[in-house]
Amino acid sequence: MRQVVITKYGSPDVFDVRELPTPSPGEGEVRIQVRAAGVNFADVLARLGLYPDAPKPPMVVGYEVAGYIDAKGPGVTALFEGDRVMALTRFGGYADTVVVPARQAFTCPSELCDAEAAAAPVNYLTAALALYRMAALAPAETVLVHNAGGGVGVAATQLARLRRATVIGTASAFKHDALRSFGVDHVIDYRHADVAAEVRRITHGRGVDVILDPIGGRSFLASYRLLAPLGRLVMFGLSSAAPGERRSLWRAMRAWIATPRFDPLSLINRNRGVFGLHLGHLWEERRQLAPLMEMLLSELRGGRLTPVVARTFPLERAGDAHRFIQSRCNIGKVVLTT
Structure with missing residues (x-):
């Protein structure tokens, strides 16, 4: 082999x-x-x-x-x-x-x-766990998907559309046409636009109900601040720790240091929830994963997920x-x- x-x-x-x-x-x-x-x-x-x-x-x-x-x-x-x-x-x-x-x-x-x-398997299970299990996404809610052009981002967009949610996605400008064709309702160029200002404009100042954030570092706190009342943030990556091809412990440490620690009283007072998701630590949770995987396979067979x-x-x-x-x-x- x-x-x-x-x-x-x-x-x-x-x-x-x-x-x-x-x-x-x-x-x-x-x-x-x-x-x-x-x-x-x-x-x-x-x-x-x-x-x-x-x-x-x-x-x-x-x-x-x-x-x-x-x-x-x-x-x-x-x-x-x-x-x-x-x-x-x-x-x-x-x-x-x-x-x-x-x-x-x-x-x-x-x-x-x-x-x-x-x-x-990995992209759709991650997105389904984040949206359907942890965030319990409901119809008519608004979802902000960071890195919407990535594998999990595309899967999350498709799954959110199945729940009839509104999708806001961040991505480089050259990806915007493709993301709109996948079902993203509002696309933000994170390289040149003020993401927070654009999200507030789109939501008329209310914020979003669910945010998926694979970036980490300061992005987690910025995402938290964009949550509407009863909003849920799902964190599932730290891509900001690896901006280049070569290993840089300094950059990784900077991303880690910038990662916020959430205050329970702030969560209570603001009626917000914060979740962490690591699919690799759920391998033994077949009882939890099997129903989601069967649902995903059914949707894939039916052409509702692609x-x-x-x-x-x-x-x-x-x-x-x-x-x-x-x-x-x-x-x-x-x-x-x-």
């Missing part, structure tokens, strides 16, 4: 393709011949040494894949060899073969190509995929193909 290995912390040049013996599935596991693997910003943070959960180098990152089951271990009864699946991997996804617990593999909707299937793939790269060009993400040029998901 082939794996793309991060040999040390650093720039996208640290990837190396290596050959390893093909693993065999154990009790309750399936082996998947990977056709496509999703790339997430958490992978970038791991490459830079800024993701505490990641293994130490040499390591293989990657949270999600799509492909075909070619072997299964004892005790697997619901999946079979030849089944086309999408799966959550929790590292190890940058490979042409993976072994995962059968409970983390799901029959892939036939309507999706391999790249679209690999683009779905993964947007910004660009695909061959597996051996994982470094170029990371460069593309860090250039902030992607509209939708970046995917590796085998």
Whole structure:
């Protein structure tokens, strides 16, 4: 089997393709011949040494894949060899073969190509947990989605539209036409506009009901201040810690220092809620994740959700995929193909 290995912390040049013996599935596991693997910003943070959960180098990152089951271990009864699946991997996804617990593999909707299937699990689960479970988004509410052009941002827009919510999205100007076509009602160029002033103008000074913020640092506090009464902020990333291709502990520390600590009395007095979301720490919560995943699969089969793939790269060009993400040029998901 082939794996793309991060040999040390650093720039996208640290990837190396290596050959390893093909693993065999154990009790309750399936082996998947990977056709496509999703790339997430958490992978970038791991490459830079800024993701505490990641293994130490040499390591293989990657949270999600799509492909075909070619072997299964004892005790697997619901999946079979030849089944086309999408799966959550929790590292190890940058490979042409993976072994995962059968409970983390799901029959892939036939309507999706391999790249679209690999683009779905992490982004849509994250967005669904944020909007539907934590924020309990209701019809006619207003959602502010930061980084609306990213994979989670596009997924969140689609899910918010299913709840008939109004969507405000922040993104670079060249992404605005695409985001409007996805259903974003109001797009703000965060590079040149005063985001807070624009949000207040759009909401007539009231603020927004739900905010999804993957940026971190000072952005968390700015987002909190834009919440309407009974508003909910969901924080799920720290992309401000990695503005460049190379590792900078100083920049990461600046982002961390700028991260606010929320005062319980302020939350009470202002009738606001603040949530933190880390999908990677929910792997064992199948009872919580399974109903959401089944709902997402149903919506994907029905065409009411459509993964947007910004660009695909061959597996051996994982470094170029990371460069593309860090250039902030992607509209939708970046995917590796085998």
